[in-house]
Amino acid sequence: MAFAPINKNYHDFFVVRDKDACINCQVCVRQCSYGVHFWDEARQCVRHDNTKCIGCHRCEALCPTQALLIQEKPSNFKANALWRPVFIKNIYKQADTGGVLLSGMGSPADIPVYWDNLLLDASQVTNPSIDPLREPMELRTFLGSKPTRLEFEETPEGPRVKTKLKPNIALNFPIMFSAMSFGSINFNLHIAMARAASELGTYYNTGEGGLHQSLYKYGKNTIVQVASGRFGVHRDYLNAGAAIEIKIGQGAKPGIGGHLPGEKINAKVSETRMVPIGSDAISPAPHHDIYSIEDLHQLIYALKEASEYKVPVSVKIAAVHNVAAIASGVVRAGADIVAIDGMRGGTGAAPAMIRDNVGIPIELALASVDQRLRDEGIRNNASIVAAGGTRCSADVVKAIALGADAVYIGTAALLAVGCTLCARCYTGKCPWGIATNDPYLAKRQNPDIAAKKMANLMKAWAHEIEEMLGGMGLNSIESLRGNRDKLRAVGLNQIELDTLGVKAAGR
Amino acid sequence: MKAPERYYDFQKDISGCGVFGVINTKRELIPGSMPIQAMCTMHDRGNGLGGGFAAYGIYPDHADKYAFHIMCETQEGLDSAEELIKKFFVIHESQPIPTKPTLAIKNPPIVWRFFLSAKQGGDRPKWRTNDEKDYVVNVIMHINKKTPAFVFSSGKNMGAFKGVGFPEDIAEFFRLDEYQGYIWTGHNRFPTNTPGWWGGAHPFTLLDWSIVHNGEISSYGINRRYLCEHDYECTLMTDTEVVAYEIDMLIRKHGLSLRMASWVFAPPFWDEIDRMPEEQRKAFEALRMVYGPALLNGPFAILVSDGTCLMGLNDRIKLRPLIVAESGSNVFMSSEESSIRDVCRELDTVWAPKAGEPVIVKLED
Numbered sequence: 001m002a003f004a005p006i007n008k009n010y011h012d013f014f015v016v017r018d019k020d021a022c023i024n025c026q027v028c029v030r031q032c033s034y035g036v037h038f039w040d041e042a043r044q045c046v047r048h049d050n051t052k053c054i055g056c057h058r059c060e061a062l063c064p065t066q067a068l069l070i071q072e073k074p075s076n077f078k079a080n081a082l083w084r085p086v087f088i089k090n091i092y093k094q095a096d097t098g099g100v101l102l103s104g105m106g107s108p109a110d111i112p113v114y115w116d117n118l119l120l121d122a123s124q125v126t127n128p129s130i131d132p133l134r135e136p137m138e139l140r141t142f143l144g145s146k147p148t149r150l151e152f153e154e155t156p157e158g159p160r161v162k163t164k165l166k167p168n169i170a171l172n173f174p175i176m177f178s179a180m181s182f183g184s185i186n187f188n189l190h191i192a193m194a195r196a197a198s199e200l201g202t203y204y205n206t207g208e209g210g211l212h213q214s215l216y217k218y219g220k221n222t223i224v225q226v227a228s229g230r231f232g233v234h235r236d237y238l239n240a241g242a243a244i245e246i247k248i249g250q251g252a253k254p255g256i257g258g259h260l261p262g263e264k265i266n267a268k269v270s271e272t273r274m275v276p277i278g279s280d281a282i283s284p285a286p287h288h289d290i291y292s293i294e295d296l297h298q299l300i301y302a303l304k305e306a307s308e309y310k311v312p313v314s315v316k317i318a319a320v321h322n323v324a325a326i327a328s329g330v331v332r333a334g335a336d337i338v339a340i341d342g343m344r345g346g347t348g349a350a351p352a353m354i355r356d357n358v359g360i361p362i363e364l365a366l367a368s369v370d371q372r373l374r375d376e377g378i379r380n381n382a383s384i385v386a387a388g389g390t391r392c393s394a395d396v397v398k399a400i401a402l403g404a405d406a407v408y409i410g411t412a413a414l415l416a417v418g419c420t421l422c423a424r425c426y427t428g429k430c431p432w433g434i435a436t437n438d439p440y441l442a443k444r445q446n447p448d449i450a451a452k453k454m455a456n457l458m459k460a461w462a463h464e465i466e467e468m469l470g471g472m473g474l475n476s477i478e479s480l481r482g483n484r485d486k487l488r489a490v491g492l493n494q495i496e497l498d499t500l501g502v503k504a505a506g507r
Numbered sequence: 508m509k510a511p512e513r514y515y516d517f518q519k520d521i522s523g524c525g526v527f528g529v530i531n532t533k534r535e536l537i538p539g540s541m542p543i544q545a546m547c548t549m550h551d552r553g554n555g556l557g558g559g560f561a562a563y564g565i566y567p568d569h570a571d572k573y574a575f576h577i578m579c580e581t582q583e584g585l586d587s588a589e590e591l592i593k594k595f596f597v598i599h600e601s602q603p604i605p606t607k608p609t610l611a612i613k614n615p616p617i618v619w620r621f622f623l624s625a626k627q628g629g630d631r632p633k634w635r636t637n638d639e640k641d642y643v644v645n646v647i648m649h650i651n652k653k654t655p656a657f658v659f660s661s662g663k664n665m666g667a668f669k670g671v672g673f674p675e676d677i678a679e680f681f682r683l684d685e686y687q688g689y690i691w692t693g694h695n696r697f698p699t700n701t702p703g704w705w706g707g708a709h710p711f712t713l714l715d716w717s718i719v720h721n722g723e724i725s726s727y728g729i730n731r732r733y734l735c736e737h738d739y740e741c742t743l744m745t746d747t748e749v750v751a752y753e754i755d756m757l758i759r760k761h762g763l764s765l766r767m768a769s770w771v772f773a774p775p776f777w778d779e780i781d782r783m784p785e786e787q788r789k790a791f792e793a794l795r796m797v798y799g800p801a802l803l804n805g806p807f808a809i810l811v812s813d814g815t816c817l818m819g820l821n822d823r824i825k826l827r828p829l830i831v832a833e834s835g836s837n838v839f840m841s842s843e844e845s846s847i848r849d850v851c852r853e854l855d856t857v858w859a860p861k862a863g864e865p866v867i868v869k870l871e872d
Contacts, residue, residue, distance in 0.1 A: 123725070126523060126723050127722070127723040127725055127805050127806050127826070128806060128826055130824070135824055136776045136777075136778065136824075138776065138777055140777050142796045146796055146797045147797060148797075149760075149761040149797070150761070150763075150793055150794065150797050150798070151762070152763065152764075152767055152790060152794075154764065154766075154767075155786075157784060157786065157787060158783070158784075158786070158787040158790065159767060159770075159787065159790040159791075159794075160786050160787070160789075160790055161789055161790040161793045161794070163793065165793055165796070165797075168796060371510065374510065374732060374735070374736050375508075375509040375510055376509075377508075377736055377737075379736060380797070472725060473723070473725040473804070473805050473806070474725050474726065474804045474805070475804060475823065475824065476799075476802060476804060478729075478795070478799030478800060478802055479725065479726035479729060479799075479802055479804035479805075480729075481729060481799070481800070482728075482729045482732055482733075482800065483726060483727075483728035483729040483732075484515055484728055484732075485515075485519070485727060485728025485729075485731075486728060497516075498513065501514075501515040502515065503515060503516055507516070
């Protein structure tokens with residue numbers, strides 16, 4: 001056996017091929033963008049190289065005879081509670097390359113998932129649960145600044161409101177598609193998100209890559225993002241959507257910027273982002289015109305001026321240690337919506353160290369921000385959107401009960417179109433045709449089917465939310481929002497309970 | 508205001524109930540025996556852990572004074588409340604609330620009443636620039652928080668009488684058959700999870716407002732936090748409290764009409780709003796956007812009065828009974844028609860109000 005470098009020995013996956021079932025059709029060869037499968041001319045059969053497998057399961061899913069099985073390699077290092085395999089393997093990799101460890105999607109690290117410690121309430125006897133199939137069940141949600149009080153005038157036709165309200169966006173479901181830029185994911189998925197959001201009566205966020213001209217027609221259901229790279233930001237863009245979002249930070253990589261490699265910048269990405277074809281698109285870590293809260297105030301109002309105060313302005317921040325104080329400042333600086341992205345949020349590319357070690361979980365961040373804004377009497381000035389690691393409709397319900405007005409889903413939306421969380425988005429070789437602009441791979445996503453799947457997911461969640469809401473004896477989402485009495489916690493300590501503002505189960 | 512430490516960790520009482528109310532639109536006085544009898548008919552809607560009445564027009568000789576009803580377990584507690592009251596108010600009269608030893612009422616607290624007027628401007632120890640009602644509300648909250656005594660009634664020419672027991676026993680204890688009023692509300696309580704507490708019985712009152720409530724407010728968790736943002740701290744361990752504070756906030760502070768407030772409590776559904784003419788659609792959309800946290804979700808039938816009217820209101824899908832009946836200048840509202848028929852056999856009209864649609868009966872003057 002020839003000498004193999006150490007990282008070749010300790011790869012993560014291996015391919016099991018059922019020789020009897022395999023018909024050597026080479027589908028796996030064509031599907032794998034990492035070159036795991038290949039045609040062996042000498043032996044006249046399909047063979048594979050386990051070391052290249054990243055565990056995306058594309059070949060397994062597409063194999064017409066179900067001859068393939070992708071498994072985690074069971075070979076174990078000597079057990080060591082400190083030096084877990086991931087650390088060992090990372091060191092081998094870095095010793096080889098001298099580079100920063102890159103990763104994609106949300107953190108797989110074992111950080112407490114507080115959703116799993118929170119349990120929901122249901123009605124028994126003293127109040128009836130409500131059946132959403134027979135009774136109205138209302139999920140309509142408005143995002144934006146609201147006044148503290150209203151003045152009405154009563155006329156024979158009914159009341160008229162005298163108070164002038166600031167612009168709000170209306171959502172049929174308290175869920176939106178999170179910012180995933182065109183470039184980081186391909187055009188087919190941008191069309192899909194735009195269509196799904198339009199069909200559902202909710203919103204998708206362009207991310208920081210601008211908005212392609214052909215998608216302007218979905219503007220009514222679009223939130224346009226302005227990030228530190230200012231890609232694709234111009235007057236028409238700012239007026240193309242229903243809301244503008246300033247991206248300050250991202251939960252997966254708080255404190256650092258972004259880097260879309262030149263290989264992903266094709267003609268369409270180039271014209272949308274307003275950067276040359278093939279050149280890297282680098283988002284600086286901070287906005288270089290925002291070094292302070294007063295600078296943010298200026299940008300918020302610059303954007304409001306540019307959009308003639310017709311749309312709400314959101315500010316997205318990563319959940320970091322002082323998130324409550326920061327969010328309070330952001331609201332006082334004029335944000336109509338604060339989006340908080342927790343540390344389990346996804347990304348197209350982030351240094352693994354940052355992704356797995358920086359920030360705090362969304363549950364704690366959300367709870368402290370909501371409470372802080374209420375304590376300061378400014379909760380009505382801005383809506384709160386929670387993002388980062390929402391896995392199911394129960395997570396959405398829990399987020400709303402903790403105080404969110406709505407949630408952003410990113411990873412869940414990509415899972416809906418086939419993502420298997422292999423976490424190699426940064427390679428641009430996504431075999432599922434999601435995080436890639438390679439036309440050969442990108443065409444694996446049919447925008448019509450993708451739109452349908454995203455819409456289905458959201459509708460399914462909406463049904464489940466209605467069921468849970470009805471079970472609690474509520475028939476309107478606003479009665480759940482911030483209603484932490486509908487939550488109880490198991491297995492948390494007193495400080496966590498205090499931070500979440502949730503009683504222990506049994507109390 | 509900033510939420511107090513561990514404000515989330517509260518005990519809340521859940522209860523089912525029976526309610527009764529009557530208003531004479533010509534201000535003719537109705538003897539206490541009538542609401543007492545009506546509540547007796549609905550004896551089985553309670554379990555003896557809470558009963559109470561509110562009556563308007565009972566103190567004509569002190570009609571311009573705040574009538575504070577205070578309860579306290581100990582004389583020392585009551586003294587400390589009196590100390591505070593002396594600082595903030597001018598006391599015109601101070602006396603025990605007349606009671607009668609009743610077999611069914613065990614260990615009643617000391618109940619006392621004061622007829623008061625508020626100190627003005629520089630004479631006040633605190634809250635000098637507040638308008639008078641704000642000032643009175645602040646003092647009430649202050650007494651309830653700082654002393655073991657509890658102010659359970661604070662309006663003018665009205666009073667609440669309540670405690671642990673069946674309503675008929677509470678009525679006997681407070682000698683309510685000796686009072687006459689032009690509006691009465693009564694309440695019979697069926698709490699399911701807390702030992703009875705005298706302060707936790709209905710009616711709940713704040714200034715002239717009184718509320719009796721049958722139901723469970725499932726939105727309590729957010730109503731409570733919303734009120735805290737607006738400086739109302741819920742301390743009474745029961746969901747009805749939020750109705751009282753919301754009424755005070757919406758009507759007195761935000762200047763909404765009682766009709767608008769009832770729409771906050773039980774707003775139209777979106778599909779109805781979407782079909783409204785543009786102006787109304789905008790009005791209701793704004794109402795729900797801004798006052799969503801004040802929506803009372805869950806089953807309820809409430810009777811609300813401020814001494815000038817009586818309002819009955821159901822939740823948006825009518826999950827609790829509420830019947831309204833008229834006879835001459837008397838209008839009755841009750842959980843059960845039987846209780847109305849028992850005190851007034853011949854009725855001009857009887858109907859069950861629609862879900863979420865308030866019935867507001869105003870005095871003729």
